[in-house]
Structures are given as structure tokens and as C-alpha cells.
Amino acid sequence: xxxxxxxxxxxxxxxxxxxxxxxxxxxxxxxxxxxxxxxxxxxxxxxxxxxxxxxxxxxxxxxxxxxxxxxxxxxxxxxxxxxxxxxxxxxxxxxxxxxxxxxxxxxxxxxxxxxxxxxxxxxxxxxxxxxxxxxxxxxxxxxxxxxxxxxxxxxxxxxxxxxxxxxxxxxxxx
Amino acid sequence: xxxxxxxxxxxxxxxxxxxxxxxxxxxxxxxxxxxxxxxxxxxxxxxxxxxxxxxxxxxxxxxxxxxxxxxxxxxxxxxxxxxxxxxxxxxxxxxxxxxxxxxxxxxxxxxxxxxxxxxxxxxxxxxxxxxxxxxxxxxxxxxxxxxxxxxxxxxxxxxxxxxxxxxxxxxxxxxxxxxxxxxxxxxxxxxxxxxxxxxxxxxxxxxxxxxxxx
Numbered sequence: 001x002x003x004x005x006x007x008x009x010x011x012x013x014x015x016x017x018x019x020x021x022x023x024x025x026x027x028x029x030x031x032x033x034x035x036x037x038x039x040x041x042x043x044x045x046x047x048x049x050x051x052x053x054x055x056x057x058x059x060x061x062x063x064x065x066x067x068x069x070x071x072x073x074x075x076x077x078x079x080x081x082x083x084x085x086x087x088x089x090x091x092x093x094x095x096x097x098x099x100x101x102x103x104x105x106x107x108x109x110x111x112x113x114x115x116x117x118x119x120x121x122x123x124x125x126x127x128x129x130x131x132x133x134x135x136x137x138x139x140x141x142x143x144x145x146x147x148x149x150x151x152x153x154x155x156x157x158x159x160x161x162x163x164x165x166x167x168x169x170x171x172x173x174x
Numbered sequence: 175x176x177x178x179x180x181x182x183x184x185x186x187x188x189x190x191x192x193x194x195x196x197x198x199x200x201x202x203x204x205x206x207x208x209x210x211x212x213x214x215x216x217x218x219x220x221x222x223x224x225x226x227x228x229x230x231x232x233x234x235x236x237x238x239x240x241x242x243x244x245x246x247x248x249x250x251x252x253x254x255x256x257x258x259x260x261x262x263x264x265x266x267x268x269x270x271x272x273x274x275x276x277x278x279x280x281x282x283x284x285x286x287x288x289x290x291x292x293x294x295x296x297x298x299x300x301x302x303x304x305x306x307x308x309x310x311x312x313x314x315x316x317x318x319x320x321x322x323x324x325x326x327x328x329x330x331x332x333x334x335x336x337x338x339x340x341x342x343x344x345x346x347x348x349x350x351x352x353x354x355x356x357x358x359x360x361x362x363x364x365x366x367x368x369x370x371x372x373x374x375x376x377x378x379x380x381x382x383x384x385x386x387x388x
Contacts, residue, residue, distance in 0.1 A: 061247075061376075063246070063247045063378070064378060064379075066379070093376050095247070095251065095344075095345040096345055096346075097345070120345075121342065121343040121344065121345055121346060121349060122342040122343050122349070122350075122351060122352070123339065123342050123343060123344055123374075123375060123376060124342050124352070124373075126374040126375070126376070127374060133374070134317055134318075134374050135318065135339075135374040135375045135376045135377065136317050136318050136377070136379050137376065137379075
């Protein structure tokens with residue numbers, strides 16, 4: 001603290017303090033930046049994107065035990081496929097009122113980096129994801145419009161099952 | 175041993191049938207479609223009485239059968255709306271009959287005692303029945319909670335007229351734009367066909383017993 005004794009020292013102390021505060025603030029803000037509230041239009045836009053990226057869209061909620069159970073598999077898939085043009089989007093069906101009290105703390109605790117979209121009602125969009133889907137979660141849509149490939153499942157996925165679902169997309173993309 | 179029809183049944187058919195019946199209760203892929211006759215049941219109500227569609231006197235024109243439970247947040251979000259449905263339609267001959275088919279050994283919140291507590295806390299005005307063997311959920315093809323089957327009485331039969339969600343906004347009753355069950359029952363009361371007889375909804379999957387848990 002001796003270095004902070006002089007006037008210049010106190011200036012630097014303040015500067016460092018502000019810098020630390022700024023880093024902490026940015027750190028806190030960016031940790032939540034991947035969580036946002038969306039309407040179905042945004043999910044529809046994602047499903048219709050015509051890039052050569054394979055989108056893995058998982059429908060889940062913090063209150064759904066099988067969803068929470070399979071979530072680490074999606075996080076692992078996302079991290080090991082960074083160079084394979086595979087991107088995971090987690091579409092949450094939690095209640096919008098719970099975004100700050102339930103969803104964001106959950107995302108922070110599990111260190112989830114992928115985009116987490118909290119989907120607001122009305123609930124009439126279920127058929128637009130897949131006509132075979134009756135609305136039970138978890139469910140997962142894997143889609144790549146450039147490759148004209150699409151797979152949907154409405155059950156909990158093991159790491160192996162998820163890999164099996166995604167690998168045809170990855171190998172076709174090579 | 176003399177080979178007769180009886181012996182064939184005893185040695186082959188019966189064991190095969192038993193084996194078939196022993197397969198674990200998994201989520202039904204079948205179940206009712208709109209237009210099917212729904213089977214009746216005799217399930218224990220929270221007041222200890224056994225309730226069936228045939229003996230439930232308010233069910234003069236039909237019934238709004240709702241598979242629901244205690245623990246699922248979507249079911250909880252609909253509790254007041256389910257109570258309101260009963261208050262509106264029981265006097266008109268279409269009472270709500272709620273059925274909990276969850277495996278309460280896996281989800282203690284959905285035990286009979288907790289059902290009684292919840293009904294008391296929330297002032298449920300309708301039967302809240304325990305489907306302990308999960309046979310009724312299986313027969314109906316119920317997949318989640320809440321899951322509604324609107325039945326219309328035709329003679330002694332109860333015909334399925336609507337399957338699906340209560341309305342189009344699970345989280346915000348004030349933001350609902352389509353009250354599917356109300357519309358369906360109103361149309362039935364008016365002698366009209368149900369204009370939208372099937373909808374989908376987000377809910378918690380019904381907690382099926384696994385074979386090992388039996």
C-alpha cells in the first residue's frame with residue numbers, strides 16, 4: 001500500500017479500483033448475455049437459416065428433470081464441435097417471470113455458454129417446430145438447411161444418442 | 175399328457191400372455207383419438223370415495239377429464255384455471271374430473287396425502303383422483319400434465335370430443351387468446367361440432383413406473 005501513499009499513488013489506486021469494478025461488471029453482464037427472452041419468430045428464423053452451420057435446438061426447462069439431466073451432453077457437444085460448424089441453442093420453456101430468479105442463476109451455476117432463449121407464449125407454435133411433436137420436453141431439433149437435413153426427437157438423449165444424431169450432419173459437412 | 179385345447183392354453187398361451195402383460199409401463203404410443211369411446215374407471219378420490227364417470231352425478235352431459243398433478247409447474251400454473259373451469263361447467267353438466275397418474279414413489283409431491291393437502295389449500299371443487307396403477311393414463315394415451323380430454327355423454331358411453339391444452343398460454347392467464355377447452359365445451363352445449371378438437375401443449379411428462387419399481 002506504500003505505493004498508494006502519494007497523490008499519484010492514490011490516483012492509481014482509484015484507477016485500479018475502477019478497473020477491477022469494470023472487469024467485474026463486464027464479467028457479470030457477459031455471463032448473462034447469452035440468456036434472452038424471445039418470441040417464436042426468432043426461433044422460426046433460426047430454423048430457417050440457410051447457412052452451412054448445423055443448429056442443435058434443444059427445448060427444455062429448469063423444472064424438467066430429464067431436461068436438466070441431459071443438458072451436460074449438449075454443453076459437451078457444443079464444446080467439442082467448435083470447428084465443425086455445429087451450434088447449440090437452448091430454448092427454455094420456463095415461465096418468463098422466472099428469468100431472473102430461476103433461469104439466469106441456473107445458467108450461471110452450470111456455466112452454460114451457449115445461447116439460452118426463453119420462449120414466451122402463446123403456445124401455439126409447437127406444430128411449427130415439428131408436426132410429430134406433442135409438446136413433451138425434452139425435445140431436440142437438429143437442422144442444416146444448406147445440407148437439406150433435419151432430425152427431430154422428443155426424448156431424453158444420452159451423449160451417445162446425441163452424437164449419433166449429429167454426426168451425419170458433421171460428416172456430410174466435411 | 176393329453177393334448178387338448180386346455181393344455182395348449184395352459185402351457186403356451188397363458189405364459190405368453192402373462193409375459194406380454196408384464197412388460198413395463200412405458201409412455202403409451204396408442205391412446206384415444208377424438209371420436210373414440212373413453213373407458214370408465216373407478217379411482218380413489220381425495221375424500222376416500224371411489225369415483226367413476228358412471229356414478230359421478232354431476233356428469234350429466236359429459237366430463238372434462240384432466241390429467242394433472244401436484245409437482246409440475248405447468249400444472250400448478252393451471253390450478254386456478256382448472257378450478258374456474260369446474261365452477262363454470264359443473265352446473266352445466268360438464269364437471270372437471272382431475273386424475274393424478276404419476277408414480278408417487280418417484281415423486282413424493284404427488285402422493286395421495288399431498289393431493290389431499292393441495293386440494294384443501296387451493297379449494298379444489300372437483301374430484302382429484304389417484305390413478306395408482308397408471309392404467310387410466312395408459313388407456314387414454316395421456317402424455318403429460320396437464321392433458322385434457324373433453325368427453326360427451328352419448329347414452330351410457332363417454333365419447334372423446336377434444337384432446338389437448340386448456341388454453342394457449344401456460345404462463346400468463348391474462349395473456350390467453352384461445353380458451354380451447356371452454357370453446358369446445360360451449361360448442362358441445364350448443365349442439366355444434368367442436369371446431370378445434372386437438373391442440374398440443376407443453377407440460378411435464380407423466381412419471382411412469384419402471385418395471386424394477388413394481
